[in-house]
Amino acid sequence: MGKKGLTRRQFTGTAAAAAGAVAASSFGAPHIARGAEKVVKVGFLGPLTGEVAGWFLPGLNGAEIWAEHVNAGGGIKIGDDNYMVEIVSYDNEYLADKSLIGAKKLVLEDGVKMVQMLGGTDAPAAVQFFTKQNMLSSTLLPSDLTPDTLYHLAPAEVHPIYNVTGVEWLAENRPELKTAAICAQDDELGWPSVATYLAAFEAAGIDVIYNKYFDPATTDFAPVVTAMLADNPDIVCLDTAYPDYVNLISEQLFLQNFDGQIISCTFDFYQNIIEKTSVEFVEGLIFQFPDFDDPAMREAHINFENPDGFFSEYNERFPDSWSAVSWEYSAIAEMWRLAAEKAGSIEPMDVLAALKEGGRGPHVFGDAAWWGSELWGIDNALVGNWPVVQIQNGKATIVEYRNIIDWWSRHGDLLKKHTEEQGG
Amino acid sequence: METVIQTLVNALMQSSFVALMAVGLVLIFGVMRVINFAHGEFYMAGAYVVFWLYAQNDLPFFAAVVAAVIVVGVIGLILEQILFKPMRENPLGGLIMSIGVLFILQVLAAVIFGVGLMKHIPPLYPGATPVFGLDGVAVPWQRLVAFGIAVLLLIAFWLFLKRTRLGWALRACAQDREAAALQGMSINKLALLAMGLGAGMAGAAGAIMAPLVRVYPYIGGPVIVTAFIVIVVGGIGSLEGAVLAAVLYTFFHTFVATYLDGSIASILGLLMMLLVLIVRPAGLLGKGEKV
Numbered sequence: 001m002g003k004k005g006l007t008r009r010q011f012t013g014t015a016a017a018a019a020g021a022v023a024a025s026s027f028g029a030p031h032i033a034r035g036a037e038k039v040v041k042v043g044f045l046g047p048l049t050g051e052v053a054g055w056f057l058p059g060l061n062g063a064e065i066w067a068e069h070v071n072a073g074g075g076i077k078i079g080d081d082n083y084m085v086e087i088v089s090y091d092n093e094y095l096a097d098k099s100l101i102g103a104k105k106l107v108l109e110d111g112v113k114m115v116q117m118l119g120g121t122d123a124p125a126a127v128q129f130f131t132k133q134n135m136l137s138s139t140l141l142p143s144d145l146t147p148d149t150l151y152h153l154a155p156a157e158v159h160p161i162y163n164v165t166g167v168e169w170l171a172e173n174r175p176e177l178k179t180a181a182i183c184a185q186d187d188e189l190g191w192p193s194v195a196t197y198l199a200a201f202e203a204a205g206i207d208v209i210y211n212k213y214f215d216p217a218t219t220d221f222a223p224v225v226t227a228m229l230a231d232n233p234d235i236v237c238l239d240t241a242y243p244d245y246v247n248l249i250s251e252q253l254f255l256q257n258f259d260g261q262i263i264s265c266t267f268d269f270y271q272n273i274i275e276k277t278s279v280e281f282v283e284g285l286i287f288q289f290p291d292f293d294d295p296a297m298r299e300a301h302i303n304f305e306n307p308d309g310f311f312s313e314y315n316e317r318f319p320d321s322w323s324a325v326s327w328e329y330s331a332i333a334e335m336w337r338l339a340a341e342k343a344g345s346i347e348p349m350d351v352l353a354a355l356k357e358g359g360r361g362p363h364v365f366g367d368a369a370w371w372g373s374e375l376w377g378i379d380n381a382l383v384g385n386w387p388v389v390q391i392q393n394g395k396a397t398i399v400e401y402r403n404i405i406d407w408w409s410r411h412g413d414l415l416k417k418h419t420e421e422q423g424g
Numbered sequence: 425m426e427t428v429i430q431t432l433v434n435a436l437m438q439s440s441f442v443a444l445m446a447v448g449l450v451l452i453f454g455v456m457r458v459i460n461f462a463h464g465e466f467y468m469a470g471a472y473v474v475f476w477l478y479a480q481n482d483l484p485f486f487a488a489v490v491a492a493v494i495v496v497g498v499i500g501l502i503l504e505q506i507l508f509k510p511m512r513e514n515p516l517g518g519l520i521m522s523i524g525v526l527f528i529l530q531v532l533a534a535v536i537f538g539v540g541l542m543k544h545i546p547p548l549y550p551g552a553t554p555v556f557g558l559d560g561v562a563v564p565w566q567r568l569v570a571f572g573i574a575v576l577l578l579i580a581f582w583l584f585l586k587r588t589r590l591g592w593a594l595r596a597c598a599q600d601r602e603a604a605a606l607q608g609m610s611i612n613k614l615a616l617l618a619m620g621l622g623a624g625m626a627g628a629a630g631a632i633m634a635p636l637v638r639v640y641p642y643i644g645g646p647v648i649v650t651a652f653i654v655i656v657v658g659g660i661g662s663l664e665g666a667v668l669a670a671v672l673y674t675f676f677h678t679f680v681a682t683y684l685d686g687s688i689a690s691i692l693g694l695l696m697m698l699l700v701l702i703v704r705p706a707g708l709l710g711k712g713e714k715v
Contacts (some may be wrong), residue, residue: 049539051638186687215686219646222434223681229560230427243637255552255564256430272544276653316566321541372700 040083040346043112045102047092054243056118059319059329066330068143100125100376106139107133113346115330119144127152136348138332143192147377154381156328160193162386164200165402166286169388171204177234184239193240195422200415225252238264251276254402268323279394290308296398301366331364426560435678437567439575443670444629446654450666454598455618457583458518464644465529466623469496470630475543485548491625492631500623533641547635570632581662653697659710
């Protein structure tokens with residue numbers, strides 16, 4: 001070895017100490033409304049990059065469609081004024097510290113009147129800030145809710161409780177399935193969902209024979225799947241694994257010849273998964289998020305205007321990006337718009353009062369109740385029906401709507417027990 | 425038993441690309457004395473080339489892999505010529521340069537390809553074949569292809585080093601740069617060759633793995649950590665050690681991940697490296713240094 005330059009010993013020391021080097025970047029750009037004298041800004045604070053982006057970026061796409069439609073229709077009518085909508089987004093990379101920075105920017109610099117979030121890891125500090133600022137905010141994860149989160153609502157998605165509907169449907173329609181294996185990433189999205197699936201499987205009389213979290217930094221899912229399949233489960237449950245993980249785990253299940261039943265909270269970008277596997281492999285897979293061109297989305301109880309049109313416009317403008325959340329943020333924004341017009345004000349506390357008036361509200365899948373004090377200590381989640389979706393001939397198909405509160409009234413104690421056991 | 429065999433198959437497939445990464449890293453350090461933190465980004469660049477050419481523009485997969493090796497190799501050559509060569513006598517400068525390159529390549533990938541949703545790269549050969557006629561044990565065709573390419577490249581590289589004059593020169597330079605220079609070898613030309621080959625191999629690893637993993641700008645992070653552990657365990661500067669350590673580490677990590685937990689596997693992998701450093705500071709096949 002030469003005497004000049006770096007020696008092997010120096011290299012060894014440096015390389016051994018350097019077992020973690022990662023970078024990050026952020027992007028955030030305001031989306032300007034068309035020219036108007038009065039503008040109301042709606043904030044979007046969530047992961048636009050990284051492995052969780054699949055649950056925020058498609059939602060922001062949907063919200064842009066909503067904003068354009070509202071503005072094209074003359075804006076939001078508050079008394080004699082018309083307000084054009086401007087969407088302001090901030091990429092928090094699903095990091096709590098960046099989320100707080102984004103929260104302050106949206107409220108103090110941009111002057112938004114409402115903030116939509118995915119919720120979970122990035123929520124606590126930001127929501128605390130929103131509460132202090134009397135700012136209305138929304139989440140898809142009601143596990144964010146506490147008795148102190150007075151202005152934080154879950155008006156569209158009540159993750160993960162609706163997962164019980166899929167398990168219950170499966171138990172009733174395929175009673176021969178007796179054992180299940182669950183895997184999930186080890187984080188705030190995985191834990192409550194595992195608790196929910198454990199409760200749902202126990203209520204359905206299905207034994208969970210494997211239940212393990214995997215490191216969110218996992219890049220090779222072959223060992224995860226090999227371990228899951230070791231005891232030949234009838235059902236493999238992908239819990240609320242991130243979209244990228246569901247893709248890679250599904251591929252591994254296919255490659256390791258799993259021919260049982262799969263159940264998952266989401267099955268985003270499923271056409272890509274089918275291309276990696278086969279139509280036969282995913283046939284019968286159960287999850288919880290419909291395509292909006294589903295005939296069952298035209299039923300009378302649905303509170304979403306022209307779901308077919310929204311679905312086709314979305315896919316035309318943002319091809320290959322329809323996911324579980326594509327409709328959710330726009331649905332929340334539309335509820336907020338209607339409440340603002342009803343209140344005659346865009347001020348957050350006025351809109352909140354209009355939203356919760358009467359204790360019920362128009363949830364996308366049917367009228368629902370503001371509920372949650374039994375579980376989170378506050379009635380800030382709009383809970384009612386949720387669809388059970390099955391892959392049939394390569395297409396997501398709603399097989400039934402089931403009521404979440406009905407399940408809770410029968411098995412709520414199980415969910416409480418498993419939530420406590422999983423650290424909830 | 426089927427689980428054990430499946431785990432052996434998983435580990436064997438994984439070890440090939442880890443070895444390819446580690447050998448390239450060892451070569452670059454041996455000749456250039458640069459701790460190349462950007463080696464993981466060469467892997468990432470190879471994966472993106474396959475994404476762009478194969479998944480987006482329908483170029484045949486194998487042509488895309490060859491293109492990835494060439495493109496990433498050329499990136500390596502350019503970086504060596506512009507950035508690393510001026511830092512030849514300043515190893516700390518080279519290290520800092522490599523960290524800078526890491527960020528630049530990540531940001532470039534983010535700007536060019538975006539960082540939102542997962543890149544869809546369909547496998548060339550979907551499906552799997554049973555192993556030993558066991559239904560519960562399967563090896564995916566795409567992994568078999570990746571394994572075959574990686575092994576072929578490693579053999580070709582080994583033959584190049586052992587049977588060609590350029591290979592001898594590279595080995596001589598890696599063993600003692602000053603002595604090699606005194607024999608009339610051009611260190612700059614050999615460094616250029618080492619960087620091109622090392623980067624190309626990392627690019628090849630990324631290219632063959634692209635349909636099997638999640639391709640994103642920061643994919644190089646976990647890969648470079650594994651490669652560093654492997655070359656420390658194998659012995660810095662030892663190509664044979666890198667291959668041996670790649671196999672040992674990957675088998676160890678895969679078995680622990682399957683039977684215990686992925687996080688525990690990563691922690692135990694680092695502990696394994698520390699243990700090797702304590703018991704055999706030069707690594708498994710590394711040569712001790714005279715002080």
